[in-house]
Amino acid sequence: MTHNTTLGAAGEERAARHLALAGYEVLDRNWRCAEGELDIVAARGRVLAIVEVKTRTSTRYGHPLEALDDEKVRRLWRLGHAWVRAHPERARGLVMRVDAIAITGREPESARIEHLEGLR
Template sequence: MARKDELGRAGEERAAAHLTRCGYAILDRNWRCADGEIDIVAAKGDRLVIVEVKTRSGIAYGHPFAAIDERKLARLWRLALAWARAHPDDARSRRIRVDGIAIIGGDPATGAIEHLERLR
């Protein structure tokens, strides 16, 4: 497995643990359909939260959130609706929100973590 893939996987583990500590229930991880993949699907209260996780070893190429442009955000919303259609019992009566989690550091277990609710 390539270093960037290992970094990304470790970042997703850290993000899921962070969400759980903050009271979110993890409903799905790495969910795929024809339109793409959702890193984490979580729920908290009346919210269904689609989480995009970006992990970087540093900021030489910019902040991880900079990689979530308008095109990526539109895709995340399409994926959120597809997930909700595929899981009506989990999605029923919940409002959808798209969040981002950025992890910066050579070791995702100890790197800085930032959770941005309601991306753009």
């Protein structure tokens, strides 16, 4: 695995633990379909959170969330709807939301974590 792949996987693991500690149930990780991949799908209360995780060792080339342009967010919404269609029983009664988690620091375990809820 490359450094970026290893860093990304560690960041996703940290993000999943962060969500669990915040009361979310992680329903799926690295879910793939023909249209692409979702990092994390989680639920809390009546919210179904489609969560994109961005992990960077620093902000030298910009904040991790700067990678989420309008097209990427629209793609996450499309993928979220695809997940709902594939899992109607798990999504029943939930309202979908797209979130992002940024992890910034050399070691994902101790890095700064930011959870941005409700991307449009």
